[in-house]
Amino acid sequence: MDTIDQLAAATNSHKLRIDLSNMPYICSCDDYHMETIQWIHKNRDTFIASPREDYMCTLQDEWLYIFQNALEKTNDYCRLQNLKRNLAISLPIVSVCLLIGLVIFVKIKGFRQRQRERKNIRSQIELGVFPKKFVAFLSFSSEDAELVVETILPRLNSELQRKTTTGTSRVLVCSGDRHFRPGYALGEEIIRCIEDSAVIILAVSKQFCQKEWCRKEVQETYDQNKPIVLLFLEKVEPDEMGKVLRKLFSRYAHASWISDSNGGHIEPDWSILCDALLDLTVNKSDNKTLKWLDLNWFSS
Known part of the structure; x- marks a missing residue:
């Protein structure tokens, strides 16, 4: 040219x-x-x-x-190709941004919903209209009774009481030693206490895994589709647990009792554990299936 x-x-x-x-x-x-x-x-x-x-x-x-x-x-053809190329570049970016925004929106909405539900539960407890007799049923082995009854149970009950708006004197944690009715069949009392409680806490130890009645409480809780919190009092190997406990242990986070020079402490702390228990009392679906606990702290 x-x-x-x-x-x-x-x-x-x-x-x-x-x-x-x-x-x-x-x-x-x-x-x-x-x-x-x-x-x-x-x-x-x-x-x-x-x-x-x-x-x-x-x-x-x-x-x-x-x-x-x-x-x-x-x-015209080149303009169309440029448009396609620009869309091919921008659409994924826009889609990712929208997805991130949607996730953040859902997270914020869920967080606010949980706050409202937790506030509502606390108000129900304070006003005495909570639909269950107890927030939690604490299941444990008789060999662990000294630690559970003298240390964990009173602290758990007091921490839950403090979580209400103005505090309450109502007993919020059920235990077999204190709430089983004398003269009634143990199996019947286990079923009644589990039904009267919104959440079930299993204080797991090696002795707990070996006790027949403890296994029955675990099975009854599982059969009633109740939310379960595993509280390990000591290190227990998976092969020492029963089938149901092993399944729960591998799928959901748990809390642990840690011995120390001050008599021991719980991980995560009491506030996180009690907030989780209150959250678990809220029905999440039309069929009244309760959600499971995810403490997001300990996975093993």
Whole structure:
């Protein structure tokens, strides 16, 4: 093209005629191809010779007449390709941003919903209209009674009482030693206490895993579809647990009692544990199935 332009500039343009027809021109978004077609189109009234119908180019296997609609169609095609490319780049980014925004919105909404539900539960407890007789039923082995009854049970009950708006003197934690009715069958009392409680806490130890009545309490809790919190009093290997306990241990987070020089402490702390217990009392579906605890602290 440069050579022909120089020739045209040095020659009388009325005497110069150049035939560039019937050549394999390509119409595309490539800058070189576009420049070629534009150059031919620009010089159609000067030195470009031969019938104009012989100047054609291919655009995506379609033949176009260079002196008719080739430039217009090519430009339209290139604009469409640019739009597709921009959409291909921007849509995933926009989609990810929208997804992140949606996740954040759902998280915030869920957090606020849990706050409202927790506040409602606390109000029910304070006003004495809580639908269950107890917030939690604490199941433990008789061998662990000293630790559970003298240390864990009173602290758990007092911490739950403090979680209400103004505090309550109502007993919120049920235990077999204190609430089983004398003269009644143990199996019947286990079922009654589990039914009267919103959440079941299993104080798990090696002795607990070996006791028949403890296994019955675990099975009854599981059969009633109650939310369960595992509180490990000591390290227990999975093969020492029963089938149901092992299944719960592998699937859900648990709390632990840690011995120390001050008599021991619970992990996570009492506030987190009690908030989780209150959250678990709320029905989440029409069939009244209670959600499970996820303390997000300890997974083994």
